[in-house]
Amino acid sequence: MKKLIILGAGTSGTMMANHLQHHLKNSEWSIDIIDEREEHHYQPGYLFLPFDIYTPEDIIKNIKDFIPKGVNLIQGKIDKINHNENMISMADGSKNEYDILIIATGAKIAPEEVEGMKGSEWQKSVFDFYTFEGALALRNKLREWEGGRLLVHITEMPIKCPVAPLEFAFLADSFFNHKTMRDKVEITFVTPLSGAFTKPKATEALEHLLNEKDINIESDFAIESVDNENKKIIDYGGREIPFDLLVTIPTNKGDEVIARSGIGDELNFIPTDKATLQSKAQKNIFVIGDASNLPASKAGSVAHFEAEILTENILNFISGKPLNETFDGHANCFIETGNGKALLIDFNYTHEPVEGTFPFPGIGPLRLLKETRMNHMGKLAFRWIYWNMLLKGTHLPFVSSQMQESGKHFD
Amino acid sequence: MEKTIAGKAVAVNEEGYLTNFAQWEPRVGSEIAKEANIDLSPRHWEVINYLQGEFKNESPLSIRKIGKSGVVDIKEFYQLFPNAPLKTSSKIAGIPKPASCI
Ligand SMILES: Cc1cc2nc3c(=O)[nH]c(=O)nc-3n(C[C@H](O)[C@H](O)[C@H](O)COP(=O)(O)OP(=O)(O)OC[C@H]3O[C@@H](n4cnc5c(N)ncnc54)[C@H](O)[C@@H]3O)c2cc1C
Numbered sequence: 001m002k003k004l005i006i007l008g009a010g011t012s013g014t015m016m017a018n019h020l021q022h023h024l025k026n027s028e029w030s031i032d033i034i035d036e037r038e039e040h041h042y043q044p045g046y047l048f049l050p051f052d053i054y055t056p057e058d059i060i061k062n063i064k065d066f067i068p069k070g071v072n073l074i075q076g077k078i079d080k081i082n083h084n085e086n087m088i089s090m091a092d093g094s095k096n097e098y099d100i101l102i103i104a105t106g107a108k109i110a111p112e113e114v115e116g117m118k119g120s121e122w123q124k125s126v127f128d129f130y131t132f133e134g135a136l137a138l139r140n141k142l143r144e145w146e147g148g149r150l151l152v153h154i155t156e157m158p159i160k161c162p163v164a165p166l167e168f169a170f171l172a173d174s175f176f177n178h179k180t181m182r183d184k185v186e187i188t189f190v191t192p193l194s195g196a197f198t199k200p201k202a203t204e205a206l207e208h209l210l211n212e213k214d215i216n217i218e219s220d221f222a223i224e225s226v227d228n229e230n231k232k233i234i235d236y237g238g239r240e241i242p243f244d245l246l247v248t249i250p251t252n253k254g255d256e257v258i259a260r261s262g263i264g265d266e267l268n269f270i271p272t273d274k275a276t277l278q279s280k281a282q283k284n285i286f287v288i289g290d291a292s293n294l295p296a297s298k299a300g301s302v303a304h305f306e307a308e309i310l311t312e313n314i315l316n317f318i319s320g321k322p323l324n325e326t327f328d329g330h331a332n333c334f335i336e337t338g339n340g341k342a343l344l345i346d347f348n349y350t351h352e353p354v355e356g357t358f359p360f361p362g363i364g365p366l367r368l369l370k371e372t373r374m375n376h377m378g379k380l381a382f383r384w385i386y387w388n389m390l391l392k393g394t395h396l397p398f399v400s401s402q403m404q405e406s407g408k409h410f411d
Numbered sequence: 412m413e414k415t416i417a418g419k420a421v422a423v424n425e426e427g428y429l430t431n432f433a434q435w436e437p438r439v440g441s442e443i444a445k446e447a448n449i450d451l452s453p454r455h456w457e458v459i460n461y462l463q464g465e466f467k468n469e470s471p472l473s474i475r476k477i478g479k480s481g482v483v484d485i486k487e488f489y490q491l492f493p494n495a496p497l498k499t500s501s502k503i504a505g506i507p508k509p510a511s512c513i
Contacts, residue, residue, distance in 0.1 A: 156474065156475055220494070236488075251475075266479055295471065
């Protein structure tokens with residue numbers, strides 16, 4: 001009997017468990033999946049929780065409910081990957097050997113990376129919304145906040161779902177409008193990038209929206225510290241921006257287990273072949289989702305496309321065939337823009353997001369890079385799709401794992 | 412597009428970054444630096460050499476990474492290349508604008 005172990009039962013690990021349970025003969029392979037948590041969180045929901053659009057119950061389910069029969073779920077903290085010995089050590093001292101390993105341990109915030117960020121104002125006037133606890137604390141704050149200077153701030157790239165901070169700014173505009181207190185709030189988007197986004201066409205469209213919604217933008221801001229006493233953020237060049245409420249996306253890092261195992265880069269992301277998803281460290285180790293160092297978005301949709309390709313490659317690897325070099329960095333993200341509308345972007349390693357129609361060329365019904373109500377319906381439907389299709393590894397109808405060029409308006 | 416920098420014809424993009432690193436020469440770098448009001452000292456050159464090495468290794472660059480490189484700390488990096496140090500220094504080094512991958 002051979003053994004495949006999946007580390008992490010979040011979005012990617014759960015999808016892989018479902019795919020592989022289906023494809024591997026259970027007379028030949030046993031599959032373990034390991035996670036320290038008992039809850040599975042729908043992380044895209046963290047964006048909506050602060051504005052009372054979703055409740056905690058919409059976001060949290062039992063991890064067990066999504067692990068297929070026949071896959072062995074082990075609850076516990078992973079201490080180390082001994083990649084030269086093909087063995088996992090757990091924090092409780094137990095050991096587990098594998099023939100093939102899939103790492104899906106994700107990414108998490110590390111506010112301690114910036115001096116003063118997790119200081120005396122943490123969860124008083126300095127908040128994150130990339131954790132459940134952070135999003136909930138922020139919800140409670142926003143319920144009673146009376147206005148002032150709101151900064152929506154990105155510490156450094158890469159971050160999970162790189163559009164989420166912009167969406168937060170848009171939703172905040174909409175939220176304060178509905179509370180008829182928009183005139184009491186000054187919203188500023190602070191970013192280490194030179195514009196609203198990393199890709200030129202989308203940046204143009206997004207900056208137009210920021211402008212329309214009267215949201216200021218401060219770009220090229222590389223934060224050095226948070227001054228808790230005087231409530232301002234300071235960058236390495238000495239620039240200072242004052243705040244009454246700071247909503248920050250702290251540095252995102254891979255789990256510490258990656259550092260302990262000596263297989264990560266300086267942010268604990270794992271060097272991975274960007275087309276095959278094989279780790280650079282060992283041939284029998286594969287990486288999926290936010291844990292890798294791929295130059296692709298850290299998003300659930302990306303993980304979904306990766307999962308289809310990784311499944312093929314695990315089967316190729318087992319039968320001694322060459323790996324398919326087919327992952328193209330495909331990402332497909334809804335960008336909530338407030339007032340019941342959203343944008344949709346679809347892109348990959350080489351093609352930036354442009355205008356067009358999706359998924360049917362020339363028809364839609366979704367419009368790329370345009371604010372529509374239909375796109376907003378798509379964003380809300382994504383939660384249902386996530387729980388009912390994505391995690392189960394169901395192929396999404398009409399959406400291929402490689403990006404389509406037709407229906408898009410490239411220059 | 413083509414641009415003549417320090418008497419040498421080089422291909423650049425609309426933001427002025429070289430599009431072909433093979434065309435870079437130290438005098439091209441010095442000239443681009445002058446346009447940004449920077450006089451290159453030996454310290455600048457150490458940083459530029461480091462950036463070019465990382466570029467050749469296809470290793471993506473970020474401010475943090477440079478801060479941890481042991482070549483220069485972030486404070487000094489800002490002093491050497493004020494305002495947007497990573498962009499300015501990349502332009503001088505003849506390498507692409509850092510993409511800060513998404
Ligand atoms: C605010 C926000 C909004 C987002 N919006 C979107 C969106 O609109 N669309 C989209 O596609 N994506 C979105 N995302 C991104 C998406 O949620 C992630 O990309 C996706 O969840 C990544 O899946 P993963 O399996 O790689 O990591 P995760 O789902 O984070 O899973 C990692 C798992 O590994 C476990 N683990 C880690 N280390 C250990 C250890 N040492 N021992 C035991 N267990 C461990 C963790 O407990 C966790 O369960 C958003 C993310 C955030 C934070």
